[in-house]
Amino acid sequence: MTFLDIRNVSKHFGSVAAVSNVSLEIxxxxxxxxxxxxxxxxxxxxxxxxxxxxxxxxxxxxxGAGILGLPSNKRNIGMVFQRYTLFPHLTVAENVAFPLxxxxxxxxxxARKVEEMLALVRLDRFADRMPAQLSGGQQQRVALAxxxxxxxxxxxxxxxxxxxxxxxxxxxxxxxxxxxxxTGVTILYVTHDQEEALSLSDRVALFNHGRIEQVGKGxxxxxxxxxxxxxxxxxxxxxxxxTVAARNDHRADVVFPDGSRLPxxxxxxxxxxxxxxxxxxxxxxxxxxxxxxAATSAGVDAVLSDATFIGDTFHFVATTAWGAPVSIRVxxxxxxxxxxxxxDRVRLSWDPGQARLFDN
Amino acid sequence: MTVIDAATSTPPHAPSASSRRxxxxxxxxxxxFALVSVVFVLPVLALLLRSVLEPQPGLQNYEAFFASxxxxxxxxxxxxxxxxxxxxxxxxxxxxxxxxxxxxAFWSRLLFAIVILSMWTNLLARTYAWMVxxxxxGVVNRTLMGLGLISEPLPLINNLVGVTIxxxxxxxxxxxxxxxxxxxxxxxxxxxxxxxxxxxxxxxxTRVFLPLTASGIAAGALMVFVMSLGYFITPAxxxxxxxxxxxxxxxxxxxxxxxxxxxxxxxxxxxTVTLAIYAVQLRFFGFGRAAG
Numbered sequence: 001m002t003f004l005d006i007r008n009v010s011k012h013f014g015s016v017a018a019v020s021n022v023s024l025e026i027x028x029x030x031x032x033x034x035x036x037x038x039x040x041x042x043x044x045x046x047x048x049x050x051x052x053x054x055x056x057x058x059x060x061x062x063x064g065a066g067i068l069g070l071p072s073n074k075r076n077i078g079m080v081f082q083r084y085t086l087f088p089h090l091t092v093a094e095n096v097a098f099p100l101x102x103x104x105x106x107x108x109x110x111a112r113k114v115e116e117m118l119a120l121v122r123l124d125r126f127a128d129r130m131p132a133q134l135s136g137g138q139q140q141r142v143a144l145a146x147x148x149x150x151x152x153x154x155x156x157x158x159x160x161x162x163x164x165x166x167x168x169x170x171x172x173x174x175x176x177x178x179x180x181x182x183t184g185v186t187i188l189y190v191t192h193d194q195e196e197a198l199s200l201s202d203r204v205a206l207f208n209h210g211r212i213e214q215v216g217k218g219x220x221x222x223x224x225x226x227x228x229x230x231x232x233x234x235x236x237x238x239x240x241x242x243t244v245a246a247r248n249d250h251r252a253d254v255v256f257p258d259g260s261r262l263p264x265x266x267x268x269x270x271x272x273x274x275x276x277x278x279x280x281x282x283x284x285x286x287x288x289x290x291x292x293x294a295a296t297s298a299g300v301d302a303v304l305s306d307a308t309f310i311g312d313t314f315h316f317v318a319t320t321a322w323g324a325p326v327s328i329r330v331x332x333x334x335x336x337x338x339x340x341x342x343x344d345r346v347r348l349s350w351d352p353g354q355a356r357l358f359d360n
Numbered sequence: 361m362t363v364i365d366a367a368t369s370t371p372p373h374a375p376s377a378s379s380r381r382x383x384x385x386x387x388x389x390x391x392x393f394a395l396v397s398v399v400f401v402l403p404v405l406a407l408l409l410r411s412v413l414e415p416q417p418g419l420q421n422y423e424a425f426f427a428s429x430x431x432x433x434x435x436x437x438x439x440x441x442x443x444x445x446x447x448x449x450x451x452x453x454x455x456x457x458x459x460x461x462x463x464x465a466f467w468s469r470l471l472f473a474i475v476i477l478s479m480w481t482n483l484l485a486r487t488y489a490w491m492v493x494x495x496x497x498g499v500v501n502r503t504l505m506g507l508g509l510i511s512e513p514l515p516l517i518n519n520l521v522g523v524t525i526x527x528x529x530x531x532x533x534x535x536x537x538x539x540x541x542x543x544x545x546x547x548x549x550x551x552x553x554x555x556x557x558x559x560x561x562x563x564x565x566t567r568v569f570l571p572l573t574a575s576g577i578a579a580g581a582l583m584v585f586v587m588s589l590g591y592f593i594t595p596a597x598x599x600x601x602x603x604x605x606x607x608x609x610x611x612x613x614x615x616x617x618x619x620x621x622x623x624x625x626x627x628x629x630x631x632t633v634t635l636a637i638y639a640v641q642l643r644f645f646g647f648g649r650a651a652g
Contacts, residue, residue, distance in 0.1 A: 050552070051555070051556075052552055073554075073555045073557075073558050073559055074558075075556070076558070078556065079552075079553070079556045081549055081552070081553060083547065083549060085550050085553040086550075086553075087550060087568055087572075088550075088572065089571045089572055089574075098554075098567070099557035099558050099559075102557065102559045102567070146553075147556075156556075
């Protein structure tokens with residue numbers, strides 16, 4: 001059952017299309033992230049749901065009822081902003097009470113709810129502090145308490161952690177996950193940080209140039225990217241230039257610039273015979289083997305040009321016969337039959353099903 | 361947590377370093393301090409001494425000042441005009457400061473230029489301009505009579521009405537500038553946050569915007585009220601002889617009556633009131649925030 005229904009929404013600023021024909025259905029209680037580079041339309045879409053922008057076209061419905069005619073203050077939506085937008089003249093408790101007071105809730109209910117919310121974000125001891133006396137992370141938790149105080153069915157979060165340092169970010173991510181579990185609120189979360197998106201959400205909508213490139217679970221975006229942009233944006237990837245030699249339903253044979261042929265790479269769309277294409281393979285799916293030993297598996301010959309140990313993984317760079325760099329990640333714990341050193345002539349191989357082919 | 365850590369983790373050598381910095385800072389302010397001492401503090405002390413020493417030692421000057429209904433009326437006039445000017449500049453200045461903060465760059469720069477230029481224009485010229493506008497046969501009276509709104513010219517000059525009009529105009533920039541700085545410093549996204557919290561425009565105005573501008577209003581009001589209390593030129597030119605303000609009285613006591621003792625007492629009363637108001641301001645808005 002669809003809770004939030006975004007239908008063919010577009011937003012133009014003058015002649016610039018910030019959002020083009022975005023559609024997305026979100027179920028009650030879902031945690032959906034809008035991921036994308038800056039200027040991709042993810043925040044603009046969020047602001048249209050919040051009521052700060054009017055869409056140029058399309059409709060937005062909550063529980064089947066259109067919300068576009070309503071001003072922000074009548075939409076009953078919670079929101080946490082990128083900057084800490086607490087009211088600087090009010091204490092922590094008064095900030096959390098604000099949405100309840102403007103709703104003219106009885107004093108006893110306000111007091112009870114403020115206490116409950118501050119306990120939820122674990123700031124009960126800070127009720128009488130002023131916002132300026134709190135750290136960035138604490139202010140953002142107060143903002144979260146304020147946004148949830150009136151039990152809105154939908155919570156919008158616009159890059160809420162981008163101003164915090166990494167350690168604090170991880171701590172508050174865990175808080176957000178816990179609060180989502182405990183309250184069951186539907187969350188729409190905007191970020192440009194793919195790790196944050198993958199770790200927090202049930203589903204990720206990847207934005208690019210005002211459109212949604214792909215929607216799915218984080219793992220789907222990583223393992224079955226439907227466009228070259230998705231493959232490049234989510235996780236690390238290698239793109240090897242090649243030519244499509246033959247193509248059947250969902251697989252293609254490709255020829256690399258040095259003439260070596262590789263059969264059976266999956267294709268999502270495009271990549272017709274004769275076309276120039278890019279073969280995408282994740283650095284952690286590439287195996288390094290001795291030259292000539294197991295030349296039967298899919299792969300290419302290369303020379304190791306760089307090796308770095310970064311704690312839990314080895315990071316290699318190999319250069320193919322035609323000069324293309326390939327990045328390879330091997331867990332430090334993985335059994336390695338050979339000690340590889342820079343300058344070694346090696347064979348890079350992978351399971352053909354792990355690679356994907358995209359039009360160039 | 362983090363806040364507490366930061367507060368308690370001051371390195372042990374910090375105080376000596378900061379006191380050395382303070383000492384260097386003190387050395388740098390000495391010339392200005394010396395100048396202020398010689399040309400301001402000493403004369404004020406001398407005046408204060410005269411108020412209790414002339415014509416003979418005692419508090420008779422203060423007794424005379426507070427016993428005279430004429431002088432008390434001057435004091436009341438002074439407060440009435442300063443208070444009215446303050447209230448009117450808040451009411452007129454607030455929308456201007458707001459507009460300056462939110463208007464497109466062109467309009468805000470234009471308006472800013474008008475405010476600043478009017479402040480830079482010679483004070484006498486501006487006051488004489490008001491004399492021309494407000495006199496019996498001035499533009500204001502002729503326009504009102506031409507429109508048939510009044511049959512007799514209104515007494516707009518040589519009284520407290522004229523003084524209030526002229527001073528309101530002169531004091532407006534001193535209200536607009538600090539208020540504008542305060543409004544500019546407000547993060548506009550707090551209004552988006554207020555809207556999503558369910559606040560109507562009225563609630564956003566009364567519960568968020570006005571409280572956030574309170575320190576700017578206080579700073580501007582303090583500046584305008586205190587400056588108005590001791591203002592001389594505008595009351596002297598636009599006011600009447602029957603309704604004096606305190607600065608005029610002091611000038612008259614010194615220039616015409618050569619009564620330095622009574623003039624000193626009046627000046628001390630003015631200074632005391634000013635300092636008392638400043639103390640109240642500091643108590644409620646703090647030093648930094650009073651400056652806008």
